[in-house]
Amino acid sequence: xxxxxxxxxxxxxxxxxxxxxxxxxxxxxxxxxxxxxxxxxxxxxxxxxxxxxxxxxxxxxxxxxxxxxxxxxxxxxxxxxxxxxxxxxxxxxxxxxxxxxxxxxxxxxxxxxxxxxxxxxxxxxxxxxxxxxxxxxxxxxxxxxxxxxxxxxxxxxxxxxxxxxxxxxxxxxxxxxxxxxxxxxxxxxxxxxxxxxxxxxxxxx
Amino acid sequence: xxxxxxxxxxxxxxxxxxxxxxxxxxxxxxxxxxxxxxxxxxxxxxxxxxxxxxxxxxxxxxxxxxxxxxxxxxxxxxxxxxxxxxxx
Numbered sequence: 001x002x003x004x005x006x007x008x009x010x011x012x013x014x015x016x017x018x019x020x021x022x023x024x025x026x027x028x029x030x031x032x033x034x035x036x037x038x039x040x041x042x043x044x045x046x047x048x049x050x051x052x053x054x055x056x057x058x059x060x061x062x063x064x065x066x067x068x069x070x071x072x073x074x075x076x077x078x079x080x081x082x083x084x085x086x087x088x089x090x091x092x093x094x095x096x097x098x099x100x101x102x103x104x105x106x107x108x109x110x111x112x113x114x115x116x117x118x119x120x121x122x123x124x125x126x127x128x129x130x131x132x133x134x135x136x137x138x139x140x141x142x143x144x145x146x147x148x149x150x151x152x153x154x155x156x157x158x159x160x161x162x163x164x165x166x167x168x169x170x171x172x173x174x175x176x177x178x179x180x181x182x183x184x185x186x187x188x189x190x191x192x193x194x195x196x197x198x199x200x201x202x203x204x205x
Numbered sequence: 206x207x208x209x210x211x212x213x214x215x216x217x218x219x220x221x222x223x224x225x226x227x228x229x230x231x232x233x234x235x236x237x238x239x240x241x242x243x244x245x246x247x248x249x250x251x252x253x254x255x256x257x258x259x260x261x262x263x264x265x266x267x268x269x270x271x272x273x274x275x276x277x278x279x280x281x282x283x284x285x286x287x288x289x290x291x292x293x
Contacts, residue, residue, distance in 0.1 A: 021281045028277065033267030046273045053277060057284050111253045126253040130260060138264045156226065157258050158265025163228050178223070185222065189257075 020060060023069050024053055030070075030159065031077060037154050038081045040143050048084070052077040071161060075169040078151060085147070110189040132201045133192065141191040149184030156181055209239040216240075217247050225254055 035045035114125045167174045217240045224237040
């Protein structure tokens with residue numbers, strides 16, 4: 001169907017569209033995965049990706065280096081998400097609210113909890129713990145994070161972007177990315193620990 | 206041959222996540238690699254954090270529905286109808 005439509009277009013335009021299309025298709029699962037964790041439901045995630053792809057095509061000439069396509073389109077995705085969230089807010093916000101700082105959150109370590117002497121494990125406690133965790137448990141723990149931390153965790157731990165790339169995407173200093181990641185990871189581990197206790201995955205002596 | 210500064214567990218844990226993210230300088234990178242070679246406890250902690258990151262990475266991969274793929278393909282089709290921004 002598309003090949004037919006493309007035949008009537010100038011060659012340069014056809015090539016450009018085909019390269020764009022192939023690159024987006026190659027990244028579609030990644031874009032959708034990140035959108036799903038940001039929006040927390042499939043329908044909104046699909047809308048977010050569709051809006052991102054449309055905006056990316058419209059501003060394709062702003063991308064100077066094709067090798068940076070992935071970081072570039074993820075930046076459009078996160079900006080679109082933040083902009084939509086601001087529009088939906090009852091009171092308009094100019095920036096994402098930074099949750100109150102707590103050193104306890106940042107310092108929380110699942111590893112240390114798993115190595116408490118009163119716990120009963122056979123073999124390797126960390127491995128057992130991770131094996132018992134379902135993908136759904138991880139998804140719920142990520143979804144429960146405050147928005148600014150969730151974005152940092154998604155972009156770093158799930159998508160593998162560098163702190164510098166995340167800093168550009170979120171328009172915040174690298175130090176803020178480090179701090180959001182540290183707090184997000186601490187909260188995530190705490191949530192997983194609480195879930196494991198509630199689900200009976202951890203047994204005391 | 207360069208001498209690697211020996212760091213303690215407290216210092217190693219402070220840099221651990223940034224080290225796993227490959228976000229430390231060359232000196233810290235060497236110190237961390239050395240510490241993880243000689244410290245079993247920190248090595249286990251590093252392995253755990255690495256495994257958790259791997260699990261998160263796996264969870265991050267979404268699976269798109271066929272209906273959504275069709276929607277995206279339809280979007281590409283609409284791009285043909287638009288005027289080129291830099292065309293005369």
